Amino acid sequence: MxxxxxxxxxxxxxxxxxxxxxxxxxxxxxxxxxxxxxxxxxxxxxxxxxxxxxxxxxxxxxxxxxxxxxxxxxxxxxxxxxxxxxxxxxxxxxxxxxxxxxxxxxxxxxxxxxxxxxxxxxxxxxxxxxxxxxxxxxxxxxxxxxxxxxxxxxxxxxxxxxxxEGPYQVYEQAKHADMDFNTFIVGGKEYPLGYALFENEYEYENDTEVRRAAFKVFSYKLRQYQNTTATAYQLQVQKEKTLADLRGFDSVIDSLLFSQKVDRDLYNRQIDLIMEKLAPHMRKYAKLLKKIHNLDEMTFADLKIAVDPEYDPRITIEESKKYIEGALSIFGDDYLDMVKKAYDERWVDFAQNKGKSTGGFCASPYGSHSFILLSWTDRMAEVLTLAHELGHAGHFKLCNENQNIFDTDVSTYFVEAPSTMNELIMANYLLSTSDDKRFRRWVLSSMITNTYYHNFVTHLLEAAYQREVYKIIDEGGSVQAATLNSIKKEVLEKFWGDDVKIIDGAELTWMRQPHYYMGLYSYTYSAGLTIGTEVSKRILKEGQPAIDDWIEVLKAGGTKTPVELAKMAGVDITTDKPLLDTIEYIGSIIDEIVKLTEEIEG
Structure with a gap:
């Protein structure tokens, strides 16, 4: 541990x-x-x-x-x-x-x-x-x-x-510098706890007692900071409201969508269709996890556990190279050369240490190469995360090489498409390396728990919550911790229904993401992954022509709108079809996981 x-x-x-x-x-x-x-x-x-x-x-x-x-x-x-x-x-x-x-x-x-x-x-x-x-x-x-x-x-x-930018700085300092998590004891054994340890390890812990105890202690510490964090967030959204009013926008949402170059129809579609159409598929997946793990009840603290708890492939950073290079080589020699340099020239911060930002990101300053922040845990799932961040690196390598600095400002609606698509390219590559049913189920479940859960569920539920906050702000109201907790809990209950118990602490999930200080960012993960899913399917079907089109899209940078970029890649995001097709694709993956489970355990 x-x-x-x-x-x-x-x-x-x-x-x-x-x-x-x-x-x-x-x-x-x-x-x-x-x-x-x-x-x-x-x-x-x-x-x-x-x-x-x-x-x-x-x-x-x-x-x-x-x-x-x-x-x-x-x-x-x-x-x-x-x-x-x-x-x-x-x-x-x-x-x-x-x-x-x-x-x-x-x-x-x-x-x-x-x-x-x-x-x-x-x-x-x-x-x-x-x-x-x-x-x-x-x-x-x-x-x-x-x-x-x-x-x-x-x-x-x-x-x-x-x-x-003060509200964001207050949030980051409270989260990374001030929160000192207590250890916790289960079965007479003491366990250390920290933000990164919880999000990178304990959420995936197979031992139910340890996992739920970690969630309880983690939530206890978050709750101590809920009023400070809520105050910082209230200042952020009030700032955005004031600026929106000063600039003559009808709402905060319209103001924040202006820079993304998309309209409210595209924004609302992502939230409404996923809340309605994806929820049944994810509830089905949650019920499968409950059955496999023989849980008394499926709680919010159990949603990230593995389908196959005894099959959790481990991989070192060095070993990850062959998978990363093998999968991403389809984009050509220049792209592969970038991947190799990322390892050899230390573009990536793999370390786990106190005070480090949680999660992962890729920064790509114009005039230099990209820098990727991770906290490597030796889980095979990290390969998908690294592929994701290298998707950003590859995007901005091509963008920065082909555009001047004014034209590298890519709409956030599109910016997650290259990264999330890389996860799918990696998953499909892994599937091609083995015929073993158990390995196939692991890869497919990783696609659900990492790629789709993270982007189509976690971030999408953030977006649904965020939209409710802005409705209050647009009507002249304010938000405090109790209000934010209530909104978050209602969103979670609506999505998971009776199949997942939204336990104490789940409502504090709004405190865990920095995205709320970055405008309407959360919903763009599902928007990008919708494009990425459709393009990855096209690559599997058509091969090089689809890859060539995608490379040209990456080179275009900020010279095109999200609708235009998607169209270059063969995807029409002005209709519901790409999103509905993606949701159906997610459902088909879950159905196959259920089937494989029956075959393996039968």
Whole structure:
């Protein structure tokens, strides 16, 4: 069972990422900060009050792109430093200083967007015609015209950008630096507990008594912070409401969807259809787990247990290479070369240590390679997670190589498609490596418990909860811990019905995700996976032509809308069909797992 987590300083270097790929020395870091500040001053001095012709606008934006590259590298570097150890005060200080500088620069240069937005349409159209590099940026400014505020207001908001991120910073500090989990005892044995230990190990623990005890103690600690966390969240949604009102949006939801370039129909469809159509399939899966494990009742704390508790393949980081490389090689030599470099050049932080951010993510700063955060547990399921994050890395490698920095801002509606599709590519590859029924059932159940449960259930239920919160905020209300607990519990009960008991602590699940501080992000996982599922099925059926289309989609970056990107890949997301087909596909996987279970146990 789990051991107490190490301090970051005690972690083996080979398990950590190498941030020297961004800045090898402190001198390099400080040099870029100096260049960033000098370029910002130059732009302000040269162009403020002068952006009234197409030529001046494009000249300014050519310099602004260079500045943006410095901002992205510097910001990414300090964020990555902090993410692996929130208890490191030196890195926290470095982060705060850097982000304060960026906020100051963004405030002083807010005139760039304000002046561009204020010029006559014919000047803006001329600027668009005259510069391919700046075309999409300028088109976005034109689209944003009706929601722009007075230049001085925009300047103040930019100056406050760091402060406006305060709710998220409070949440992260409470979660990673302040929550000190107690050990717990089962059967006379003492078990350590931490955020990462619970989410990476205890939720999957086969021993029911240990698993439920861990959930109880974990929930007890969360409850101690529910009011602080709720206050941070209330500040976040109230901030979003205020900004939505100031910019003339009808609701917070419309405001947050604006940057995603999708409408409310696509947003509501994901939530409503999955809540209605997927729930019966997932309840069927929950009943199967209850039967296999001979549980007295199926509770919320039992939902992530394995179909085959005695068959949990273990794999080392080194051993994972052959599976990752074998599966992802279908995307070509350049993609495979990236995968190999991710291992060899330490793009991935595999370590488990105190203060480290939970879950996983991939950061892909323009001008460098990607950096992936994981907490490797030696479970075979980690291979699917790594494939997921490498999907982000592959996407932004191709995007960053083929687009300028203005055109790498991919809509969050689409951004999870390349990553979740990689999980399916990996699962299908694993299925091809063995005819053993037990292994096949394990792979299929991993697709359900990892890929689909995580993205179509966990994140989707977050989205359903989040929509209810915004309804309250749009009506002028506020949310406290009791309200948030009630909303979350109702959403869980609606989805799971009588087949899963929503025990005490389940209602606190809203406290566990940072996505609520990132706009309407949670629902996009299922949106991306819908696209990913349909494209992966097309790849299985058509082979290279489908792969070639997908590579072109990845290269396109932010130059296309989600609808256009999906269409390039052969998927029409303006209709219900892709989502309904995906739900049916999930149901077919569950049906096969049930059948295989009967054959294996029969």
């Amino acid at each position: 789990s051991k107490a987590l190490k301090e970051r300083k005690d972690v083996e270097e080979a398990l950590t990422w190498d941030l020297s790929a961004i800045y090898a020395t402190e001198e390099e870091f400080q040099s870029d900060i100096k260049k960033m500040k000098e370029l910002a001053l130059k732009i302000e001095k040269t162009y403020k009050g002068e952006l009234n012709t197409a030529d001046k606008i494009n000249e300014c934006l050519d310099e602004f792109r260079k500045l943006y590259e410095y901002i992205v590298l510097i910001g990414s570097y300090v964020e990555l430093l902090v993410s692996v150890d929130y208890t490191n005060n030196e890195n926290q200080d470095k982060y705060s200083k850097a982000m304060n500088m960026v906020s100051d620069i963004e405030s002083r240069l807010s005139f760039v967007e304000s002046e561009i937005i204020e010029v006559k349409d014919e000047v803006l159209e001329e600027a668009i015609r005259n510069s391919k590099e700046n075309t999409n940026f300028l088109k976005e400014k034109k689209r944003a015209k009706k929601h722009a505020l007075h230049p001085e207001v925009e300047r103040v908001l930019a100056a406050l950008s760091g402060t406006l």
